[in-house]
Amino acid sequence: MKITDVTLTLFAWESIPATSYGAHTGKFSGASRLGLLAIRTDAGVTGHAFLGSAFFPADSDGGSLVRVLKPLLVGQNPLDREKLYQAMWKRVRTTTVRCIGAVDVALWDIAGQVAGLPIHQLLGTYREHVPAYISSAVLASPQAYAEEALQYRAQNLVAYKIHPPQQWREDIRVCEAVRKAVGDDYLLMLDAAWSYDYPAALRVGQAIERLGYYWYEDPLADADLYNYVELRKHLHIPIMATEYPAGGLDAFTPWVKERATDYLRGDVAVKGGITGLMKVAHLAEAFHLNFEVHHGGNSLNNVANLHVIMAIRNTEFFEVLLPSGSQKYGLVQDIEIDAAGLVHAPTGPGLGAQIDFELVERKKVAVLS
Numbered sequence: 001m002k003i004t005d006v007t008l009t010l011f012a013w014e015s016i017p018a019t020s021y022g023a024h025t026g027k028f029s030g031a032s033r034l035g036l037l038a039i040r041t042d043a044g045v046t047g048h049a050f051l052g053s054a055f056f057p058a059d060s061d062g063g064s065l066v067r068v069l070k071p072l073l074v075g076q077n078p079l080d081r082e083k084l085y086q087a088m089w090k091r092v093r094t095t096t097v098r099c100i101g102a103v104d105v106a107l108w109d110i111a112g113q114v115a116g117l118p119i120h121q122l123l124g125t126y127r128e129h130v131p132a133y134i135s136s137a138v139l140a141s142p143q144a145y146a147e148e149a150l151q152y153r154a155q156n157l158v159a160y161k162i163h164p165p166q167q168w169r170e171d172i173r174v175c176e177a178v179r180k181a182v183g184d185d186y187l188l189m190l191d192a193a194w195s196y197d198y199p200a201a202l203r204v205g206q207a208i209e210r211l212g213y214y215w216y217e218d219p220l221a222d223a224d225l226y227n228y229v230e231l232r233k234h235l236h237i238p239i240m241a242t243e244y245p246a247g248g249l250d251a252f253t254p255w256v257k258e259r260a261t262d263y264l265r266g267d268v269a270v271k272g273g274i275t276g277l278m279k280v281a282h283l284a285e286a287f288h289l290n291f292e293v294h295h296g297g298n299s300l301n302n303v304a305n306l307h308v309i310m311a312i313r314n315t316e317f318f319e320v321l322l323p324s325g326s327q328k329y330g331l332v333q334d335i336e337i338d339a340a341g342l343v344h345a346p347t348g349p350g351l352g353a354q355i356d357f358e359l360v361e362r363k364k365v366a367v368l369s
Contacts, residue, residue, distance in 0.1 A: 001043045001114070003078050006070040006103075008051065008062045009036040011330075011363040016054045019326040020138040021163045022193035025055045033057040034298060034330055035368075036360050037065070039106045041078055047110035048355060049102040049304070053269075053297035054326040056098075059366075065099040066368045073103065078110045085275045089248055097246040097272055104273025105304045105351070112350030119304070119352075120345055123278060123311035129342040130309050133159035135191070135295065135321045138166075142177035148322075149178045149188070156341035158317065159187035159214065166195035172207045179211045191217040194244075198227045202234060209237040215263065218243060228260040238262035243294050246270040249279045256287055267294040268304045277305075281312040290314045295321040299331045303346060303353045306335060310345045318343045332356045 010033045018029040035051035035058030051065065052058030072087050084107065088100045112119045134152040139145050149160040162178060164171035175190060182188065190208050192201070201219035208216060217240040220227050232239055241261040242252055248271070255261050264284040271277055277293065284291040293309050296302045309315055320337065321327050328334045332354040335343055346352030 001041050001045070001077055001079065003039055003073050003076050004042050005038075005040040005369070006066065006073050007038050008058070008065055008368040009038070009360060010034070010059055010062060010365040010368065011036065011360045012365055013054060013329050014363075015325065017323050017325045019054070019323060022138060022166050022195060024193055028055040033059050033365060035059070035062050035102075036330070036355065037102050037106050039073065039078060039103070039110065041110065043114075045110050045113050047078065047106035047108070047113070047350070048300070049105035049109065050298045050300035050330060051098060051102045056297070061096045061098050062368050064095040065102065068095040069099055069103055078107050079114070081107050081111065081275055085272070089272070098269050101268045101271065101273040101276070104275050105268055105301070108274045108304070108307075109350040112352075116349050118346050118348060119274065119307040119350060120310035123274075123307065125310055125345065126313050127310055127345070129344045130318050131158035131316070131341055132318045132320050132337045132343050133157055133161060133187070133189075135161040135319050136163050137322050137326070138163050142174045145174050146177045146181035149182050149186075153182055153186055155337075156339065157320075157337070158341050159189060161189040161191055161217075161319075163191050163193060166192065168196060168200040168204050171204055175208050175211055175213065184212060187214045189213060189215045189217060192219045194218050194220065194222050196220060198230065201227070201231055205231065205235045205237060209235055213237060215240050217241075225254055225258060225260050229258050232260065232262070240265055240292065242266065244270060248272055248276060249283065252280055252283060256283070256289070262289070264289055264291045265294055266291070267296045268301050268308075269297050270294070274304055274308055277308045278311070281308065281314060285312075285314045290316065292317065293319065295319045295327065297327075299328050299334050300351065300353060300355070302327075302335055303351050306343065306346065307351070330356055330359060
């Protein structure tokens with residue numbers, strides 16, 4: 001079997017609600033563009049993936065995928081994933097990790113279709129379902145966070161994670177209000193999204209430690225290894241880092257070696273696809289660390305993430321990032337949370353997701369080939 005063509009169809013994502021997750025996204029709304037990647041083969045099997053998100057349109061990356069990665073792929077066996085993965089990483093300076101991730105996801109989709117199995121079964125299924133937690137956007141007031149946390153606790157979501165306003169005093173007030181609202185037994189996390197210097201990070205960390213928060217995510221600049229090591233010395237609450245910078249397996253080495261984080265972190269978009277996530281999950285397992293999978297930025301990435309979660313032991317949760325209108329688009333049926341707060345393993349071959357091809361065609365802007 002050989003790859004015969006690679007195309008990226010750009011289609012409009014409209015009516016995105018006003019949303020912010022912090023300074024790294026700013027406040028975005030309105031419209032973006034997703035890319036539907038199609039890798040076609042001479043066996044009549046086509047693998048798919050989505051590129052882009054509500055705040056990072058696919059046309060920001062898409063040109064380099066077609067220009068740089070397509071020549072590496074055409075004529076190759078799509079089942080030679082590791083060979084192609086290594087070849088793509090050698091071109092990372094002329095394309096992006098997001099493009100590599102999308103190609104890798106589409107190659108796994110082909111493999112699953114050929115085998116007639118969902119991807120998690122090719123990887124080696126560990127579980128059939130996993131608890132979901134809610135991850136907030138930046139909200140207007142401490143009371144708004146408290147009300148949202150109560151809403152999802154009542155729906156049996158296992159935990160609630162706060163993306164705060166990113167002013168340390170106000171962030172503590174938010175964390176206090178949410179803990180007071182939900183009680184002492186409900187799992188809460190804080191994702192500060194790289195917003196503090198060391199003194200502020202320590203103050204907030206000490207506050208949420210007293211409040212019994214479950215983890216403290218990305219308090220410092222994404223590559224501030226020195227101060228992460230210092231912060232861990234002075235806090236007992238587990239610290240989560242390594243979601244960024246985007247990179248391959250070797251990007252995690254100093255974090256593990258220096259014991260700068262209690263968790264490793266990533267998703268298919270920023271760590272180079274399913275292949276990349278599995279490598280890091282196994283690295284983390286060797287050091288008895290959890291690898292918590294980050295939301296993927298679009299619906300099909302989240303399906304790919306879910307396959308990985310079903311195939312690894314050392315992760316606890318599936319992240320559901322709010323609002324839905326800024327995260328879910330392009331599938332006929334998106335991932336659902338059941339009444340017990342669980343999400344379930346996909347059952348169809350490959351990704352097992354039904355892409356809304358009619359929507360893609362109706363909203364098509366351009367085809368890059």
